[in-house]
Amino acid sequence: DFGFPFKSNKLFYEEYLRPRGGAGLLDPLTMELLPPLEGLYRKDMEIPGLWQRFRNKPLYRKLDGVGGVLLSHAHMDHSGYISFLNEDIPVLSTAITAFITKANQDSSKAGFDQQVCYLSPVCYDYPAGWQQMACLGDKKKVQRRFYPMDIEPQGFCPEATLFWEKGFWERTRNQGEFIPCPLSSYDDSNLKLWCFPVDHSIPGACAWGIESGSGWIIYSGDLRLHGKRSYLTEKFIADAARLKPKALILEGTNLRDESSFSRGNISEQEVFDNGLKTIAGCNRLVIADFSPRDIDRLLTFLQIARDTNRRLAILPKDAYLLKTVGLLDTSIPNIATEDAMVIYQKTTAGRYPDLWQRSICEEYQDKIILAEDVASSPDRFILCFSFFDLNELPSIDPGPGSLYVYSSSEPHDEEQEIDFRRLRQWLKHFGFNSFGLHVETNGRWEIPDAEKGLHASGHACAGDLIRLANEIKPELLIPIHSEHPELYLPHLEGSGISVTLPVTGQILEL
Structure with a gap:
């Protein structure tokens, strides 16, 4: 990488x-x-x-x-x-x-x-x-x-x-x-290389193995054990363990503090169940905000749209990605034949929109909806919008009581915190209710307890990471992609696995 x-x-x-x-x-x-x-x-x-x-x-x-x-x-x-x-x-x-x-x-x-x-x-x-x-x-x-x-x-x-x-x-x-x-x-x-498919919040993720003069070195990439394709990660663990690797380079995104080890992860099925219950109770417009390129989440909201007699309105960029992945994965829905999916065409000031957008909108011209279509039947749609798409709301003019469903992670820096505060202002201005949106309390951003369960992380929880390390059992663990890699040390003590914290620019000799 x-x-x-x-x-x-x-x-x-x-x-x-x-x-x-x-x-x-x-x-x-x-x-x-x-x-x-x-x-x-x-x-x-x-x-x-x-x-x-x-x-x-x-x-x-x-x-x-x-x-x-x-x-x-x-x-x-x-x-x-x-x-x-x-x-x-x-x-x-x-x-x-x-x-x-x-x-x-x-x-x-x-x-x-x-x-x-x-x-x-x-x-x-x-x-x-x-x-x-x-x-x-x-x-x-x-x-x-x-x-x-x-x-x-x-x-x-x-x-x-x-x-x-x-x-x-x-x-x-x-x-x-x-x-x-x-x-x-x-x-x-x-x-000798080995490409191991794993589950993550984007299709096509893999871990890698490379045989060195000292033995196999395994790199995890980003992975999880609670997603729709957790069986891929389980197979990776078994296959990597059989190689008896010299070293495992392992991500640690969800190692945040000691309390991380007492927390599990929400599954995609739980996201579906909670999202369905939340959206079924709304008779106005629904906006679903989730990470771009998270096709699993998009398909979760597509099923919710089917079950609530709505249509999932994606953006041209989403359509382009779906068509692309669908060229290799036949399980991806065909936009042209999927009754519960449409494409929202934004207001644009350019005389000639980008060629890729024109191409998508021409290919799926029967699936295009406009702001006026949403405005006339807001209870028929779930819009796949993020904060940066909210400038479409003046054209849609949603009524009070519309619902903003937030299905993504918390703000990670000061700029994102500012965006969250702006998002709150947009929702207040148009009379939206929100669900799953983080609230700032005493300097921390947390989801209200009654609104949890709408986001499945793309990364393994702390307990799963320790389990993964113990089952692969490398001689050496090198933690990366983590704010607190040192948290591996006490939890692997006595396991027979040596943990080396990497230092920028330092060569590790095996």
């Missing part, structure tokens, strides 16, 4: 203060968002004299000949900074993860630091009428080399191959040339 460092990034940047694309690698290296590893990154983003600035830094290393990136899943905190990697370095992932990286990039205005699936080459030159040189982008798009490790690309349907190499539409001349890199099988007889 090589992800976007959200927490570190927010120390320096915000929406209107961002790393300069024209400075290439300089800003993320200077602000220590990227490790100074010469040879790892795109050559076209190196300004003259770049590495002379960093060769005396404590974390500097020369790193040539990297054979690939083992990508566990498509969340940006794991995949985002692949954007900066040398395009000759291949990405190994599941097929669904590869497809989601493309869908994410296709359906967003990807900046220079969000080019995971394909990149826009740059050259260092003078802009017209400018004295300061800069890294200037090209309209051309060059696709990275991905190796799907769970499915042979030869078995893809023609539509899946077409999507990967072109998209759902033919690109126009104005968009520039798209240079595809067809998916192919990975073949390195000198390297």
